Amino acid sequence: INLRMSSGDEFTEYLTELEKPNTEGYDFFVRNEGTGYNLEIFRQFNKETGLYRYKGYGELTTVDLETAKKVYCDLEYRKKWDSYCNDLRVLNENEEQQIIYWRVAYPWPMSHRDYVFLRKTKLISEPDRWCIIGKSDTSESVDTVKSVVRVEQYEQTIAFQRNESGSGTKVFMYYFDNPGGSLPTWLINWAAKTGVPQFMTTLKNACEKYG
Numbered sequence: 105i106n107l108r109m110s111s112g113d114e115f116t117e118y119l120t121e122l123e124k125p126n127t128e129g130y131d132f133f134v135r136n137e138g139t140g141y142n143l144e145i146f147r148q149f150n151k152e153t154g155l156y157r158y159k160g161y162g163e164l165t166t167v168d169l170e171t172a173k174k175v176y177c178d179l180e181y182r183k184k185w186d187s188y189c190n191d192l193r194v195l196n197e198n199e200e201q202q203i204i205y206w207r208v209a210y211p212w213p214m215s216h217r218d219y220v221f222l223r224k225t226k227l228i229s230e231p232d233r234w235c236i237i238g239k240s241d242t243s244e245s246v247d248t249v250k251s252v253v254r255v256e257q258y259e260q261t262i263a264f265q266r267n268e269s270g271s272g273t274k275v276f277m278y279y280f281d282n283p284g285g286s287l288p289t290w291l292i293n294w295a296a297k298t299g300v301p302q303f304m305t306t307l308k309n310a311c312e313k314y315g
Contacts, residue, residue, distance in 0.1 A: 115226045115235045121276040122233065122265045125161050133158070136301035140166040140312075143275070143304040153257070153282050154289035158300050160277035167311040169266045172273040173234040175311045176262055177225065179204070185310040190216060195246065200224055204238075205246060210283075217283050219255045220246045233265040257282035277303065 120126075130146035137143070143162030150157055164172055175181060179192045191207035207218040222241040227234055240258040248254050263276040279300060283292060 114237065115224075115228065118235050118237070118261050118263045118276065118278065119228060119233050119265075121159070121161070121278075122263050122274050125159075125276075127159065130157075130159055134297075134301050136162075136304060138305060138308075140164065141304050141308040143277075143301065145301055150280075155280070155282055155292055156296065158277070158279040158296070160275070160279070160300070160304070162275045162277075162304055163267055163272055164275060164304070164308055164311065165267065165269075165272040167273050167308060168271060169232060169234070169264055169273050171311050171314060172264050172275070172307070173236070175307065175314050176236060176264075178314075181310070181314065185306070185313070191218070195220070200226065203241065207249070207252065214287065215285060216252045217255050217285075218249060218252050219258055221258060231266060233263060235261070235263045237261045253283065253285040255281065255283055257284075275304070279303075 127146045130148045133145045133147045135142070135144045141162065141164050143160050145158055145160045147156040147158050179194065183189050183192055188209045189206070190209050191205065193205055195203040195205055197203070202223045204221055204223055205218065206221070207216060209216050220241055221238050223236060223238045225234070225236045238258075238260045240256055242256050257280065259278065259280045261278040265274045266272070267274050281296075
């Protein structure tokens with residue numbers, strides 16, 4: 105399996121969003137907040153797919169930077185806190201990148217989905233910021249599974265930075281997922297309306313139970 109390297113500019117583009125949010129072309133979608141977290145989400149309609157791209161800007165006020173990064177990157181731990189995760193494992197890796205296989209359970213009667221994606225992680229100092237880029241990689245020869253739909257358009261990028269108090273973490277998220285199959289776009293967008301805002305809630309709860 106070929107692990108392709110990525111330019112530093114790609115990481116910088118996402119990390120810049122932590123200090124200078126760029127919502128040009130995006131519409132405000134929803135704000136989700138609770139004890140220990142907040143997240144404002146913007147979305148952009150994609151005419152080609154009929155689906156939305158999302159950007160989220162928020163804060164985990166009670167979770168430190170290293171814990172946030174570890175929880176997001178710990179695949180074994182995700183199997184415990186993500187009830188929709190059927191399978192999640194590294195297929196190949198080097199120091200900065202991993203090829204990951206991920207199978208997600210969809211509610212009956214919908215078919216389950218699986219993903220093969222490339223994940224790249226980088227720490228940039230002064231101040232310390234983590235960026236984790238995940239993008240679907242259709243070039244890898246990973247066998248399909250019967251009755252499981254292979255997702256070919258997926259991206260989720262997360263950037264973390266210490267907040268001003270030093271005890272919490274600022275978060276930027278970019279997300280796009282086209283689950284394919286025969287699902288109507290209205291149903292996918294409806295599910296995302298709940299699922300995308302809940303991401304911060306789920307991540308915060310997982311961080312509190314980590315370790």
